[in-house]
Amino acid sequence: MTTTPPGSRTTAATEWRALGTTVRLVVTDPALLESCNLLLARHLAEVDAACSRFRPDSELTALDATAGRPVRVSPLLAEALDVALRAAATTDGAVDPTVGSAMDAIGYDRDFTLVREDDRPVRLTLRRTPGWRTVTLDRATGTVTVPRGVRLDLGATAKAWAADRAARMLADTAGCGVLVSLGGDTAVAGEAPAGGWQIRVQDITGPVDETPAQGSYATVGLRGGGLATSGTTARRWQRGGHDLHHIVDPRTGLPVRSPWRTVSVAAATCADANAASTAALVKGEGAETWLTRLRLPARLVTRHGLVVTTPGWPTDVLEAAA
Template identity: 85%
Template sequence: MSTAPRTTAAADWRALGANVRLVVTDPALLDSCDLLLARHLAEVDATCSRFRTDSELAALDDAAGRPVRVSPLLAEALAVALRAAETTDGAVDPTVGSAMDAVGYDRDFTLVREDDRPVRLRVRRAPGRRQVRLDRETGTVAVPAGVRLDLGATAKAWAADKAAAMLAEAAGCGVLVSLGGDTAVAGEPPAGGCQIRVQDVTGPVDETPAQGPYATVGLHSGGLATSGTGARNWRRGGHALHHIVDPRTGLPVRSPWRTVSVAAATCADANAASTAALVKGADAEPWLARLGLPARLVTQDGTVVTTPGWPAPAASDLEAAA
């Protein structure tokens, strides 16, 4: 790998209800890569959105258990979601769609915060991944009546992985794609890796987050994801709610962690692990260490805990935390 400095160029916009950031190591290719990324994300939205009545995913709601032929893109997204459920022992599960609706997250988040309708909270375990029958050979999926899927815990990270790999191959340069903080890197990175700032987000997703202690990570390949309860939260009828649902209860998780960041071979794996860590609570740190995943966990009072492999803080990080 070359150690010569590389010039980079970046573009920032919004898609899939999240902030999008694209970085390429060849500035001349930024516009063409940006166009390809926009097309890719539009396809992902039309395929995987829970909030669009015309999406492929929404069409499964009316299938009543009958096998439905789906596009290769949705089949791949579902396979990633089911694998995440398997590897996290069900802490991340795609069958929480009805639970997400029940707590009020039934539309784009900018609209959720404006809705003041009361919600009725009740404990109800998610149906579970085994209720979803995906046949990759025939390209069909069957979902029982009453089971609604939500790919929010995996789709953005998977889309970032897929986009970074596609753009790096097409452009022949280093590429970083970040979707709402789910970050994937492909191709030859800049010297020292792509510098990613990992920080608690304590404000609404469409506003500038509050500043606080952070870590800077040089990512050369794979992915890095951060999950937390500080940005996508709202109140309904006196209830403080957020978007991380515990599949065991169908309710927003109560966790000792407010933010978890994980690095892994893919962004999809990193995001599944960071979300699962919030659900696993006190068991998260040993679970991540056992899997060999470098992670940074922040407790509700701001204490930072890291697992083996997470880089030591740089001087600037220490100054920010002081």
């Protein structure tokens, strides 16, 4: 998913990398871009120190050694865990933060750029993940209890939550319209440009300013909340003859086998949108009905390129296929 500044009003944008993905910041006041970007970089550094599964010094990694004891965590990690557990509850466990060991087992145990370069074989084992209900978070005391042997992974929720948090913080501080996109998980806050933030939803990841050469795409206007796309085509790698990707089915502990290649969802927050889009991949053929019941506008693309939308998804968008 990419963002293009609308031509009807001056905006300024910058793009860089953090949290193992592409960061894109767009503001409606070009004079404030540099200061907003400094605040965003500081915020994402704090999120990384709290929530990274790949850093040995992160707060999240430290929970591996707690062996079922209540441990006090920072307010930032407590908030991230609360979002992850809420996502698990609202998706009936389709999005589950206890998939950390399963992710390690399929080879996703380091930054994705290193995963692609690794050729060590993996042994795929059918095994249900421990389940989000085994984790206890006490927001009143700021403590979390993780059972012995359970590894947490916040990859399905942390980036979207961080985008929400950053967009709100920057809009409140700068007093202008702000868009924050972390790997396509997009949150907006403040006054939107005329016509809304123009966001291109696409099946194939690519540069913001280039029309996709492959796959279908649609351009929509977003005025508030968040928009997220989850898919099984972007983060893929091979190990020992196995074709793998990063969306794990908590029921099996293995990469999900879904009829959808991408699912895009708009919601009140980017965290809600991303939880729903990821859950839709896991739920498979029942995803369209589930999203419709939740009244979430969505665009689902089958493995063969057929586009299906739910009520609320704009019908007058530019839709194209290559």
